[in-house]
Amino acid sequence: MVPAQIHEGARPQENIYFRGETIESVYVLCFGWAFRFIQLSDGRRQILSFLLAGDVFSGSMVYEEKSHFSVQALTDVRFARIDRADLRRVANSNYGMVESLGKLCAVEQKDAEERITDLGRRSADERIARLILNLTDRLDEREVVRERRYPFPLRQQHIADITGLTPVHVGRVMGAFRKAGLIDLTGGFLTVINQTKLERIGGLK
Amino acid sequence: MVPAQIHEGARPQENIYFRGETIESVYVLCFGWAFRFIQLSDGRRQILSFLLAGDVFSGSMVYEEKSHFSVQALTDVRFARIDRADLRRVANSNYGMVESLGKLCAVEQKDAEERITDLGRRSADERIARLILNLTDRLDEREVVRERRYPFPLRQQHIADITGLTPVHVGRVMGAFRKAGLIDLTGGFLTVINQTKLERIGGLK
DNA sequence: CGCAGATTTGACAGCCATCAAGGTACGTGG
DNA sequence: CCACGTACCTTGATGGCTGTCAAATCTGCG
Numbered sequence: 001m002v003p004a005q006i007h008e009g010a011r012p013q014e015n016i017y018f019r020g021e022t023i024e025s026v027y028v029l030c031f032g033w034a035f036r037f038i039q040l041s042d043g044r045r046q047i048l049s050f051l052l053a054g055d056v057f058s059g060s061m062v063y064e065e066k067s068h069f070s071v072q073a074l075t076d077v078r079f080a081r082i083d084r085a086d087l088r089r090v091a092n093s094n095y096g097m098v099e100s101l102g103k104l105c106a107v108e109q110k111d112a113e114e115r116i117t118d119l120g121r122r123s124a125d126e127r128i129a130r131l132i133l134n135l136t137d138r139l140d141e142r143e144v145v146r147e148r149r150y151p152f153p154l155r156q157q158h159i160a161d162i163t164g165l166t167p168v169h170v171g172r173v174m175g176a177f178r179k180a181g182l183i184d185l186t187g188g189f190l191t192v193i194n195q196t197k198l199e200r201i202g203g204l205k
Numbered sequence: 206m207v208p209a210q211i212h213e214g215a216r217p218q219e220n221i222y223f224r225g226e227t228i229e230s231v232y233v234l235c236f237g238w239a240f241r242f243i244q245l246s247d248g249r250r251q252i253l254s255f256l257l258a259g260d261v262f263s264g265s266m267v268y269e270e271k272s273h274f275s276v277q278a279l280t281d282v283r284f285a286r287i288d289r290a291d292l293r294r295v296a297n298s299n300y301g302m303v304e305s306l307g308k309l310c311a312v313e314q315k316d317a318e319e320r321i322t323d324l325g326r327r328s329a330d331e332r333i334a335r336l337i338l339n340l341t342d343r344l345d346e347r348e349v350v351r352e353r354r355y356p357f358p359l360r361q362q363h364i365a366d367i368t369g370l371t372p373v374h375v376g377r378v379m380g381a382f383r384k385a386g387l388i389d390l391t392g393g394f395l396t397v398i399n400q401t402k403l404e405r406i407g408g409l410k
Numbered sequence: 411c412g413c414a415g416a417t418t419t420g421a422c423a424g425c426c427a428t429c430a431a432g433g434t435a436c437g438t439g440g
Numbered sequence: 441c442c443a444c445g446t447a448c449c450t451t452g453a454t455g456g457c458t459g460t461c462a463a464a465t466c467t468g469c470g
Binding site: 009016031034038040041044046048058059060062063064068069092098099101102103106108110111112113114115116117119120121122147161162163202 | 242245246247249250251253263264265267269273274284296297300303304306307308310311313315317318320321322324325326327331358366367368369408
């Protein structure tokens with residue numbers, strides 16, 4: 001049995017669902033960019049992760065009814081909804097499915113805890129360099145890249161909200177990276193010019 | 206069938222295992238305090254969570270061979286090791302077990318992502334207030350508390366390493382909390398004197 | 411008592427935030 | 441075609457939260 005899928009879309013800035021809502025489906029992004037975030041009552045916003053085509057919004061949604069994060073579309077997006085009860089029925093009779101869901105949770109936890117380390121212990125330069133490298137790696141896996149030019153729909157506000165900085169400071173750091181010949185960012189496309197140096201700044205290699 | 210359990214112990218400061226090691230067991234803390242952490246090559250350390258009696262070190266260990274974090278004992282500890290292969294055999298023939306593991310992963314991810322929000326978007330005062338409240342809540346659940354005096358084996362260095370601050374600044378904030386009559390901390394025991402105010406500082410309620 | 415480790419306190423510095431003023435790009439409508 | 445508005449980015453000046461360094465004090469313990 002295959003679980004029923006419902007396909008939907010959303011426009012940029014549109015919220016797909018909110019923290020605290022009861023969600024009856026597991027969502028998978030099929031096209032575009034989105035992000036998961038937590039918003040505080042005074043307006044401060046922390047982005048938890050960016051979602052690319054193929055990403056499950058969160059493995060925890062298979063086992064939790066209430067979402068602990070909100071989701072917003074960054075570009076035009078399309079996504080699939082799979083009924084949670086259906087999915088779990090399939091998983092129960094399918095060892096490989098349980099295995100995959102478990103691995104998914106493990107990877108998500110690792111990502112989250114490396115982000116904790118970034119936010120707690122790394123400088124603005126390190127965080128931004130690592131974000132860029134992380135995104136380009138994920139885009140490389142999707143093989144949509146031509147000549148190292150990556151589609152890059154993020155505003156400085158988004159980068160600020162995932163790195164725990166302000167948009168102004170993000171602009172300064174990105175400007176410094178550009179002037180140092182590390183990256184180029186024009187027309188919604190990012191080019192990594194000096195990956196080695198960016199990795200050194202990010203504390204990799 | 207019940208999976209084999211091996212019981213062991215460790216002394217304060219002793220590392221139980223390291224990031225990158227291949228771990229063949231799922232660990233459960235039976236007694237004492239420990240913490241999970243990631244250490245950078247230059248010595249910076251980020252604590253991911255404190256472990257109390259009854260805590261599984263991490264749900265992701267059921268599905269990942271290599272640990273992405275290290276674990277160190279904070280006090281004298283005792284813990285159980287359950288062979289991963291055994292555990293998974295049991296889980297495969299036991300729907301409730303899969304369910305429990307899934308819920309465990311979901312809770313861990315929620316905790317991790319709320320910590321991300323703390324680190325990215327909250328001030329030192331907020332982070333420390335929330336840490337104290339989080340720990341006292343968890344200790345309350347364990348019903349080991351007498352007259353609101355909580356065992357508190359953390360050094361300022363540990364608080365610094367989970368809040369992304371320095372020990373000196375942690376000392377200043379804790380000193381301010383003490384002088385403001387919010388908490389008392391003597392002889393390894395913590396007393397929350399004014400919980401309401403602490404919650405207000407932490408952005409709760 | 412004496413030592414080692416932890417905490418407290420003070421002076422100072424730096425990273426990043428805040429506030430504010432342009433500048434640029436792009437779409438809209440006259 | 442150009443004025444205009446909006447959103448975003450850039451740049452400068454200033455400030456504050458937190459870090460760094462260092463010394464003094466406290467605490468536990470052999």
